[in-house]
Amino acid sequence: MEKPLFLYALCGSQRKASTNRRLLEALRDNAPAGVVVEICELIGELPIFNPDREGENTPAIVEEFAAKIRAANGIIVACPEYAHGLPGGLKNALDWLVSRDEVPFKPAMIAHASHRGDFALEQLTEVLKTMSLRLVDEAFLKISLLGKTDGGQSDVLAEAVKSGLLVSVLVKFCAAINRVGV
Numbered sequence: 001m002e003k004p005l006f007l008y009a010l011c012g013s014q015r016k017a018s019t020n021r022r023l024l025e026a027l028r029d030n031a032p033a034g035v036v037v038e039i040c041e042l043i044g045e046l047p048i049f050n051p052d053r054e055g056e057n058t059p060a061i062v063e064e065f066a067a068k069i070r071a072a073n074g075i076i077v078a079c080p081e082y083a084h085g086l087p088g089g090l091k092n093a094l095d096w097l098v099s100r101d102e103v104p105f106k107p108a109m110i111a112h113a114s115h116r117g118d119f120a121l122e123q124l125t126e127v128l129k130t131m132s133l134r135l136v137d138e139a140f141l142k143i144s145l146l147g148k149t150d151g152g153q154s155d156v157l158a159e160a161v162k163s164g165l166l167v168s169v170l171v172k173f174c175a176a177i178n179r180v181g182v
């Protein structure tokens with residue numbers, strides 16, 4: 001049996017009731033056979049990036065984070081927009097990876113849980129491309145959960161499951177991963 005594709009999902013919101021996390025959970029829970037999505041729980045625990053703490057001084061938790069990134073066949077990123085920018089915690093997590101060798105050419109897809117947030121989307125795209133991740137444009141997923149009640153979010157996500165949207169973006173993402181053979 002083939003090893004499942006492992007997708008590691010980074011959520012830019014630390015909020016318990018995060019809509020971005022909810023979107024990632026929906027992707028995780030509806031992943032097609034042979035695909036495992038794991039949501040990263042380390043972003044809020046990482047120390048502030050400091051180049052003096054790279055190399056042999058790298059904190060253990062950063063090594064743990066980097067090991068997950070290395071193991072992943074692809075990265076999914078979902079984040080809110082804060083003050084027309086990326087959330088600091090997510091940017092901090094990405095900064096730890098910039099000078100390392102885990103991310104170059106790693107496929108990535110963006111999931112977006114808002115009908116707004118174009119500044120953050122633009123910045124995220126620029127940062128990921130600058131870090132040499134291979135952004136898979138055809139797997140971009142936008143489902144607005146912003147401003148909806150818990151039940152309203154469930155309805156929107158149930159519709160996305162029923163229409164096949166969630167599975168189809170993961171299938172497109174995995175096809176791109178398999179094309180480049182990561």
Ligand SMILES: Cc1cc2nc3c(=O)[nH]c(=O)nc-3n(C[C@H](O)[C@H](O)[C@H](O)COP(=O)(O)O)c2cc1C
Pocket residue numbers: 013014015017018019020021079080081082083084085113114116117146147
């Ligand atoms: C400090 C702060 C700044 C925000 N700035 C923006 C913004 O510039 N543009 C925007 O569209 N939404 C902004 N928002 C709204 C968030 O993007 C929105 O609440 C989003 O749903 C949060 O994501 P989450 O549900 O995953 O936590 C801001 C929210 C906070 C808390």
